[in-house]
Amino acid sequence: MKNFNKILLLLLFSCFALPTFAQKASWIWYPGDFDIYMSNVMQNRRTERGSFFPVFWKMDSHYVLVDFHKEFSLTQPEEVKLFVEGTYNVKIDGQAVSGFPKTVNIPAGKHKLSLKVYSQGAVPAIFVQGKTVVSDETWLTTFEDKEWIDQSGKVSDKSGTTFVTAGSWNLTDPTKLPSQFKLPTKPLQAVSKKKAEAGALYDFGRETFGFIKLHGLKGKGRASLYYGESPEEALSTDKCETLDHLDIDLAQKKDSIMPLSKAFRYVNYQANGGVSVDSVSMLYEYAPVTERGxxxxxxxxxxxxxxxxxxxxxxxxxxxxxxxxxxxxxxxxxxxxxxxxxxxxxxxxxxxxxxxxxxxxxxxxxxxxxxxxxxxxxxxxxxxxxxxxxxxxxxxxxxxxxxxxxxxxxxxxxxxxxxxxxxxxxxxxxxxxxxxxxxxxxxxxxxxxxxxxxxxxxxxxxxxxxxxxxxxxxxxxxxxxxxxxxxxxxxxxxxxxxxxxxxxxxxxxxxxxxxxxxxxxxxxxxxxxxxxxxxxxxxxxxxxxxxxxxxxxxxxxxxxxxxxxxxxxxxxxxxxxxxxxxxxxxxxxxxxxxxxxxxxxxxxxxxxxxxxxxxxxxxxxxxxxYLGVSPVTAGYETYTIEPSLGGLEWMEGKVPTANGDISVYMNKKEIKVGSAVGTGTLKIKSKSKPAVKGAEVKEISKGTYEIKIEKGKDYLVNYNPPTP
Amino acid sequence: MKNFNKILLLLLFSCFALPTFAQKASWIWYPGDFDIYMSNVMQNRRTERGSFFPVFWKMDSHYVLVDFHKEFSLTQPEEVKLFVEGTYNVKIDGQAVSGFPKTVNIPAGKHKLSLKVYSQGAVPAIFVQGKTVVSDETWLTTFEDKEWIDQSGKVSDKSGTTFVTAGSWNLTDPTKLPSQFKLPTKPLQAVSKKKAEAGALYDFGRETFGFIKLHGLKGKGRASLYYGESPEEALSTDKCETLDHLDIDLAQKKDSIMPLSKAFRYVNYQANGGVSVDSVSMLYEYAPVTERGxxxxxxxxxxxxxxxxxxxxxxxxxxxxxxxxxxxxxxxxxxxxxxxxxxxxxxxxxxxxxxxxxxxxxxxxxxxxxxxxxxxxxxxxxxxxxxxxxxxxxxxxxxxxxxxxxxxxxxxxxxxxxxxxxxxxxxxxxxxxxxxxxxxxxxxxxxxxxxxxxxxxxxxxxxxxxxxxxxxxxxxxxxxxxxxxxxxxxxxxxxxxxxxxxxxxxxxxxxxxxxxxxxxxxxxxxxxxxxxxxxxxxxxxxxxxxxxxxxxxxxxxxxxxxxxxxxxxxxxxxxxxxxxxxxxxxxxxxxxxxxxxxxxxxxxxxxxxxxxxxxxxxxxxxxxxYLGVSPVTAGYETYTIEPSLGGLEWMEGKVPTANGDISVYMNKKEIKVGSAVGTGTLKIKSKSKPAVKGAEVKEISKGTYEIKIEKGKDYLVNYNPPTP
CATH class of the missing domain: 1.50.10.10 (Glycosyltransferase)
Incomplete structure (x- = not known):
């Protein structure tokens, strides 16, 4: 009975676990389209002394009309929520649903759900959220479905359309349209402030990036920001590379965030007329990546x-x-x-x-x-x-x-x-x-x-x-x-x-x-x-x-x-x-x-x-x-560690991979390695045969040794480095 | 002195006349781009029983980043107004002007005015209006200007960019962005109204096209319009091809114009709940072309x-x-x-x-x-x-x-x-x-x-x-x-x-x-x-x-x-x-x-x-x-008139050309022709040699005659038609 309960628990667990996995929906689009669109947005943020400064090569565009579909086999009917960027239609098994439905009901059995979306200004994109029917990169998509009918109404049966799997980022909030995507920000303060002419030079302590925020802006006139990666640049109002001018007429104090992010360490705030400001801070804008190495x-x-x-x-x-x-x-x-x-x-x-x-x-x-x-x-x-x-x-x-x-x-x-x-x-x-x-x-x-x-x-x-x-x-x-x-x-x-x-x-x-x-x-x-x-x-x-x-x-x-x-x-x-x-x-x-x-x-x-x-x-x-880690076969299935101190007394560090890190420590006597992935080969030059527990040491040429590194294990190698 | 005055007048006239001609500015864009954009807009207006019904082939898009320029030789400085659809910069002789100027001053002499425009959702377009500096199809444009600089700041001198002349429609109002383009409309009334179920069937007298307008709409519930090219279609609420549903909640009377134009002769208005309407009319939407033929x-x-x-x-x-x-x-x-x-x-x-x-x-x-x-x-x-x-x-x-x-x-x-x-x-x-x-x-x-x-x-x-x-x-x-x-x-x-x-x-x-x-x-x-x-x-x-x-x-x-x-x-x-x-x-x-x-x-x-x-x-x-008019060489430089009654007693009509009309009248005795363009050849089959004043008649084969038609003259030909 004990075992039976375990199995039951496992079964229950699988039942709950499976849908949880399948429910992971995300915004999807024709592959590459959002990437192209967003790179247009980003690259067109360049300015030079207040002038718009775009690229000089061809900027491409997303497909403006895109068809998405996927076939599902449902054990029970499902209510599916639809979120779309663009004008769209919805078809179940090729039959159009009237209007622009926000939910559709898909009956049990094998059914095809299709959405066709038109959007000129932003990327045609969908987010489909049911219990098991969800949008992800397994959906098929095309920019020309070639689905014509003949005069009897019969749909062509040999259209020769090329379907490709959808593209996505990690946009998993259905209420936020892809075109609204923005990198996160957090407030940062300047570390020092120095009077400069009628205004002040703010130092943010090191090179940084983001949106300057003017607190308690008031008055009528022009407020100007001159940005500098150096103090010289920020103070050079006529030669600094980037700047912002704000013409304001504010009777009440108001906070104002600059529309375009900038790079700077120093910001030179100047104002004319009766313009005043309480303080200057910034919103640091950053990519939410993890520093794994x-x-x-x-x-x-x-x-x-x-x-x-x-x-x-x-x-x-x-x-x-x-x-x-x-x-x-x-x-x-x-x-x-x-x-x-x-x-x-x-x-x-x-x-x-x-x-x-x-x-x-x-x-x-x-x-x-x-x-x-x-x-x-x-x-x-x-x-x-x-x-x-x-x-x-x-x-x-x-x-x-x-x-x-x-x-x-x-x-x-x-x-x-x-x-x-x-x-x-x-x-x-x-x-x-x-x-x-x-x-x-x-x-x-x-x-x-x-x-x-x-x-x-x-x-x-x-x-x-x-x-x-x-x-x-x-x-x-x-x-x-x-x-x-x-x-x-x-x-x-x-x-x-x-x-x-x-x-x-x-x-x-x-x-x-x-x-x-x-x-x-x-x-x-x-x-x-x-x-x-x-x-x-x-x-x-x-x-x-x-x-x-x-x-x-x-x-x-x-x-x-x-x-x-x-x-x-x-x-x-x-x-x-x-x-x-x-x-x-x-x-x-x-x-x-x-x-x-x-x-x-x-x-x-x-x-x-x-x-x-x-x-x-x-x-x-x-x-x-130096840490000496590099893949040999794709995705670190096999890899080498060939550490080299290059004159250092010791070094240690981690190299990330798709499935976990590889860690290396080395001094002039010991090498420690551990890996969460693949099969590694540690290559060492040593005057005598290195000693290691739990692994074989092979001499592959005079004074050069190899040790096989298996994932999930830690190795401590004693070696005797050759005289430099 | 008299002659001198005449010359002076002529000179004065030219001075005033020339700028008048040159001042004709219009919105311009990369050739074909607005055409592609607007055809996307138009073709995506198709609906089928309330469902969006787009095309099944690839829809293309305009270039999102376009450079425009033209060189001008000015005898005196000129203030030039700029209207732009998109984010842009302006350069005079390659030097950027800060910000997004609405006017620029171009000095006398030879100068190059450039605008570079980015727009994702609408077509990058400019309208430039000075005294002589105006935007038209003589401007050059490209989607990749390839204007890089080297590390000394020197602009590349051999970029190999392909420039083409700009495209335009007849959009000459600078205050109306090209993306706001709409065909004109005029109000039309139904010619009859018949009760149908809870509503009424409106007959507009003949096939027409436009936006239905509901006057004095009031109440809470759904108003529906079922369109028909035939009364049968309009009355078939479940099979008519196009329809509109409006879910309203209006305490006060309000006029409502349908967002999408439709084709119909009949409109079947139905409402449920407490929805009422005073009357139903339409806005006829039409292309403003001239019926010249x-x-x-x-x-x-x-x-x-x-x-x-x-x-x-x-x-x-x-x-x-x-x-x-x-x-x-x-x-x-x-x-x-x-x-x-x-x-x-x-x-x-x-x-x-x-x-x-x-x-x-x-x-x-x-x-x-x-x-x-x-x-x-x-x-x-x-x-x-x-x-x-x-x-x-x-x-x-x-x-x-x-x-x-x-x-x-x-x-x-x-x-x-x-x-x-x-x-x-x-x-x-x-x-x-x-x-x-x-x-x-x-x-x-x-x-x-x-x-x-x-x-x-x-x-x-x-x-x-x-x-x-x-x-x-x-x-x-x-x-x-x-x-x-x-x-x-x-x-x-x-x-x-x-x-x-x-x-x-x-x-x-x-x-x-x-x-x-x-x-x-x-x-x-x-x-x-x-x-x-x-x-x-x-x-x-x-x-x-x-x-x-x-x-x-x-x-x-x-x-x-x-x-x-x-x-x-x-x-x-x-x-x-x-x-x-x-x-x-x-x-x-x-x-x-x-x-x-x-x-x-x-x-x-x-x-x-x-x-x-x-x-x-x-x-x-x-x-x-029948009128028998067709060009022989391009643009009606030469053309033929080979009229044929095909059993009619008489016929008359006009055939338009780029430079004026060609008119033809024919009965079984006489042919009258006149033309504003080119050189025509009137071909006639006649039992005897036709008679005409002011032109030579050539017999080119037995019973077939040709008469040369010069522009600006009227011809009356007497002929003797062969027995059919």
Whole structure:
């Protein structure tokens, strides 16, 4: 009887548990549509000294007329609530219900519920809430249902409509229309206030983002806010990058919140006429992501670098991953690609990656490269494959594969007579912000990214079950790769040259193609060594001054085991910004500059962004190359831990994954690891065979050992590090 | 001195006159965008018994971010007023003006004024009003300006942006945003009222369209309106096609206008509870076009047919040319193609043709045929060429040519192994509403339209200066035409067969391909005669029951000089509808049906539209084949008048053109013609040489004479008609 009761309890539990699970409804739409819509909203929030400053590439739009449907098998009739953004109709088994019903009753049995929604200004979206009938990503949707009838009224039986599964965010409140979506805010106070002219300069203590709130505003005249990432900028009323003017006529005191969020540490409040204000505060606006990754070490400066990098990255993680919070606030593909990688070692917020990838790509037809930049199209492909590698989310790859194909078709259509890419009208060849960087002719860097993108296409084609495509892209990638080495490798320079002009190699060697060649693993061991010594560690090759390309440069060095060198570089470069008082990392940093020179860019005294996502790369480098954690097969089913102190006394930290964290502690005697996911391989260099309880230690080459890490167990390894 | 004064006056006059001309500003947008937007608005007004009933093909959207600019050379500074739909910025010579200015001052000299506008819900549009600086179709616009800067702030000098000239309607009121556009209305009263159940049946005297207005509505409960094109429909509260329910709770009397316009002659007002109404009237909604074409003859029935056809056509001419006012209210390409032709002989409203063509085509990518129907894609091409022929508007052809190319590329991509088109998933092969009409295999009708569309592409390519395209399309057209005759012409049947299945001709002969072959002029004289006798005048070949295909059937007969036969057919067919009390012409008419059978279609008792644009074809036939006026070269630069009484005692009428009317009077002795445009050739069959003052008469073949008609002159010709 005891057992019987247990079973009964279990049964009861299942009965209650199942509907609870199924009831999780969310707003749904045509996949990618809300992402595109919301990125339009976000990217159009940029202003420059009060002028609206939109993007210069094509902004796409959602489908304005969308059909949603799903078949349900009900054991009993169900009352279903309907919430819709747009004008709509409802059909049960193809029969229209009159008007715009807020609830429908679905009889027991197998039935199809359809809603068709028209909305021009916001994304057609539905929220369906019954006991078991709920809207989620299993619904099917289309923008052309092609359901015509003949003159007898018979519905066409062979329409050939393409249905795809719906898209969603985590919008689970039926009373809040998707178009009303806003990031959360919380009130923050300034840490100090100083008189400045007729007003005051407020300091919020560190770089921040949000809406300024003016308390007790009163009088008639103009109140102005001048924002600054530096005090110099905020005080420069005629040169600061962002500002707000309010023309008011208030007899009674009133609080006023600025309509557009801004980036600042300092705000300079000025008013003319009889305008007065009681106080100035802010509403800090933030993405509600969880800081799951962590890093701490014996080096307090490095710890500070890590913390400021994470804060920088959090500020730039918004509805999407943006470039910088002060100025562009746009979704740049090259910047976002790095954000994805940082994200995998910090928030592991997969939805923001998906949203950003969808927003960047927009809709067909492709009329330009992503952000108009050739390299940025390629980073987009690379971002998708990384996403799959870190998350194991094959469905997303399948969903986005058609849009990958059309972008690649566009690119393939722009090859020159040599089968290579070079500038064509409409292209921006970016590479990096660097003086005198030639973009002429066939630049090797672009061909390298092209080859890697074709490899990505081949891999994703397989995941999307496009066997022919996989073979075709694979062949194309191999041919291009062979061509790159045939045309750009210079044996005497031991490097890939920068470009070809008029079918001939130029003399120029730059770091770009060479460092990418390393972590793409395109070189032979000899080539790699040649590139390391002749390019990466060669001061005669033009230096990199942006954190953007520092990211890849340091990654390439880490990939070759240069953690000690890179640690010093990190401390110099990011530590250098901290020494100048940075509370977030910058768009560009040149140690040779002095004072306010650091604030200048684009020919404007405060043009530089002092909080730029690409400045946060230590998050990634420390997670991947010091804690040493990275996936081997998709979604961390298998992974490696190859920790490296790089000269530190000790370090500890966590690397997040979709299904839990991997933790690593290391000092010069011990390594502790634990993991909630997959099967790991801990790789250690040790002078003697490491000792560990509950696991086998294999020597795979002289002085290098491997230990298998199973999930749910903790390992303590004693080892004997080789003399540096 | 006198002369000097004259010159001075002239100069003064020019000074004042020029600005007057230049000041004509209108709202402008990216070409096609407002057309697409407004067609979404219009087509989403369809309801079926209170349910929203949208289209089943892809609805496109405007570009949400659009840049406008124009360079001006000003002799003196100018204050310019700006009206914008959307969020915007303003730049003078590339320099942004802060905020959202309502006026800007442009200095004297050469300056560039730019506005960049973002609007998701409505079309980004501007209205610029200065003395000489005004917005019109000479402004340039783009949806991707690609204007990036480098790190020094320098704007890219080689962006490769495609600019196109702006689009506009005749929206010239700056205070009325384009999104607020509405057709005009005027109040109309019912002609009779009859008690019906608890309410009343209102008769508005004839088919009409608009918003029902309930005067003095009061009480609590539900008021319902059941609309009917017939009294049977209005009285059938459970089967009428359209209705309105109002749930009210009004203590005081209030007038209420229904939100959606409807088609009806009868309205059945019913109310429950304590709801009362003083009276019921309507607001007639109409397109403000001018009825320029006219026709009158010795046959009063024919005159009635012409008048009712013109009224039918006017009702179906709205923001766009729609199919029918009761039910679809959609822009169907096959229907619109006929409307274009009728329009050239009635309103000659070129803008409505352009709008409809733009709305149908929408945006790239092409994911389906127009309206999902294969034949309808082809009518779209044909419509563009006709538009050019009648209006001479080469600019429009150039503007739309890229969208013609992408649609043709889509179609070319769907050829089968034989280079022919047959059904593929997603296609609807329509041809006609006809029982047992086979759509299987390779249908000859579709290939014929395909060939004609390729010819159109070749012609438009030339107009758009695409020489290569012209040659390519011309070759493709010739090859397909040859193939059609090789594969479908059956010598023993003296006709094109209906289709091929499994690479073999079917036995089936239908009228469709054969009658199109005639007015496409694809046949040899012998083939033509064979087709006429073996198909068109052969009762064994399945009859046509829709006015839609009657249009082409009668046109083919007219093209072969069968005006007398066609006149009888018109009187039988359209006269037949009039005898049944029609006040507008129907979607379908089968003389064999009885009573309410005439109202039924699509398996619904009142499914048929009793006011369908394609029912109005007598307008076209009478203008083109009786008055006999048609353009030879584009825009009536040259044209022919080949009048034919077809058994009438006399007829007279006007045919409109872009630059004035052509008038024709004819009886059995005299022909009078006059024209405001071009150079005409009057062709007359006469037993003896006709006599005319002020013009030469040439005999071009035995009994056929030509007289050259110059514009601005009136001609009276005495002739001697051959015995019929």
């Amino acid at each position: 962590s890093f701490k070490s014996s080096d307090t400066e490095l710890n500070k670098i890590y913390d400021v990098a994470k804060y920088t990255f959090h500020l730039n993680t918004r509805e999407f991953f943006i470039d910088g919070i002060k100025r562009d606030r746009w979704v740049w593909s090259g910047d976002a690609y790095q954000s994805y990688l940082m994200n995998y070692y910090s928030f592991f917020d997969a939805p923001t990656v998906k949203r950003t990838l969808l927003a960047q790509r927009g809709k067909d037809p492709v009329t330009a490269h992503i952000n108009t930049i050739m390299d940025y199209s390629f980073y987009w492909f690379l971002g998708i494959y990384d996403y799959y590698k870190f998350t194991g989310d094959q469905k997303f790859v399948q969903d986005i594969y058609p849009r990958m194909q059309s972008l690649m078709t566009y690119i393939d259509g722009r090859k020159n007579k040599n089968g290579l890419l070079e500038w064509m009208p409409g292209d921006w060849i970016f590479i990096d912000w660097a003086d005198k960087l030639s973009k002429d002719g066939e630049v090797s860097f672009e061909q390298l990214l092209y080859a890697r993108s074709l490899e990505t296409m081949a891999l994703c084609a397989k995941l999307a079950n496009d066997t022919d495509g996989a073979a075709r892209y694979d062949k194309q990638a191999k041919e291009l790769k062979a061509k790159i080495f045939e045309l750009y490798w210079n044996q005497s320079k031991n490097a890939l040259v920068h470009s070809r002009i008029n079918d001939k190699q130029t003399d120029n060697v730059t770091r770009y193609a060479n460092m990418f060649g390393i972590f793409f693993d395109y070189f032979t061991p000899e080539q790699k060594l040649g590139v390391k010594n002749n390019v990466l560690l060669n001061d005669k090759v033009a230096k990199i001054t942006t954190p953007y390309m520092r990211f890849y440069e340091l990654e390439a060095l880490c990939a070759m085991g240069e953690q000690s060198y890179v640690l010093k570089e990190m401390k110099n470069y990011w530590g250098g910004m901290l020494k100048l008082g940075a509370t977030s990392f910058w768009e560009e940093y040149n140690p040779d500059k002095k004072g306010v020179e650091h604030l200048e860019m684009y020919g404007r005294p405060y043009g530089k962004s002092l909080c730029h996502a690409w400045g946060a790369s230590p998050i990634y480098l420390l997670g991947k190359y | 006219s026709f009158k003859s010795s046959d009063t029935e024919l005159n009635k047919i012409y008048d009712v056809a013109k009224y039918t056509f006017h009702l179906n001419t709205r923001e766009f040319f729609i199919d029918g006012i009761k039910r679809d209210r959609w822009v169907w390409s096959g229907d619109a193609y006929q409307s274009y032709l009728m329009n050239y002989y009635s309103f000659f409203d070129a803008p409505t043709v352009k709008r409809t063509l733009l709305a149908q085509r929408g945006k790239d990518p092409v994911t389906a045929h127009i309206n999902t129907i294969m034949d309808y894609s082809f009518y779209w091409f044909l419509g563009i060429y006709d538009y050019y022929k009648f209006t001479g508007d080469q600019k429009f052809v150039q503007d739309i040519y890229p969208r013609m190319q992408s649609l043709m590329t889509y179609i070319d991509g769907r050829k089968n192994k034989n280079g022919l088109l047959e059904w593929m998933p997603g296609d609807w092969i329509f041809i006609d509403w006809a029982d047992k009409l086979s759509k299987d295999g390779e249908v000859s009708f579709e290939q014929l339209l395909y060939a004609r569309s390729l010819e159109t592409m070749a012609l438009c390519a030339k107009l758009a200066n695409d020489t290569d395209g012209a040659a390519r399309y011309d070759k493709q057209a010739k090859e397909l035409k040859a193939k059609i005759f090789e594969l479908y012409w059956n010598q023993s049947k003296n006709a094109l067969v209906h289709s091929r299945i499994n690479d073999k001709q079917t036995d089936n002969v239908t009228r469709y391909a054969n009658m199109f072959g005639i007015f496409f002029d694809y046949f040899t004289p012998e083939q033509k005669l064979g087709v006429k006798n073996n198909v068109l005048l052969n009762d064994k070949v399945a009859k046509i029951t829709t006015p839609y295909m009657r249009f082409y059937e009668l046109e083919a007969l007219c093209a072969m000089g069968e005006q007398s036969y066609v006149l009888k057919e018109m009187k039988n067919y359209w006269g037949g509808m009039l005898k049944l009390g029609a006040t507008s012409f129907w979607e379908e008419y089968n003389p064999d049906k009885k009573g309410v059978e005439h109202l039924e279609m699509y398996g619904r008792p009142y499914g048929k539209s009793l006011c369908h644009a394609w029912g109005a074809s007598p307008i076209y036939l009478l203008g083109k084949y």
